[in-house]
Amino acid sequence: MTPLLKSFSALADEVRMSIVNQLMDHGELPAGDLVRGSGLTAPAISRHLKVLREAGLIEQRAVGTRRLYSARPEGLQLIATWTKSKREFWDTSLHRLETALMEDDI
Template sequence: MARAATTSDAFNAIAEPQRRDILALLRAGEWPVTDLAQELGMSQPRASKHLRVLREVGLVRVREVGKQRLYGLDARGLQPIHEWVGGFERFWTGSFDRLETYVQELKQTRQED
């Protein structure tokens, strides 16, 4: 029996580490699939499969130049992830503020000793 698709959105697509690696490389610009595969140490069919998933969820775009297909990052697809993670910003900011206060208190205590 065929397995159901689990990559219906950007969250699921980037859950796979090799897809995150592909996105990281595409930040620098467009790449042909053969070069991506070689850089990441995977087969060309495997890289193509990952690129297809990323393209289907709107994280990657493809452009044909002659017979070559160049893949590039479409960061607009990351917007839902950015918005979701941004909801935790207040938590992290508060944590860092408390850490800064604690460090300052430690410094002051050591200077008084």
């Protein structure tokens, strides 16, 4: 699986997308903070964190017995680059739609 497909696959899960959003909004967080309020067990969150790490979207740092997690800009940049590369497709498609709608109004 390519890195881009791994990223999209990892983010397709609502819990994992929420974890990445939390890390982007709040910066580095311990796993315990990600468990609180999620309604999930620590082992379930741990499995989601593993998928995100393997996809290159987050990184883990050990401080004593604690594990701290943060969003990995390089991994998220891959998605941003792909999205930007498709902008011409969307701009062209939206322009064609606008033209067709304007012709219907005439």
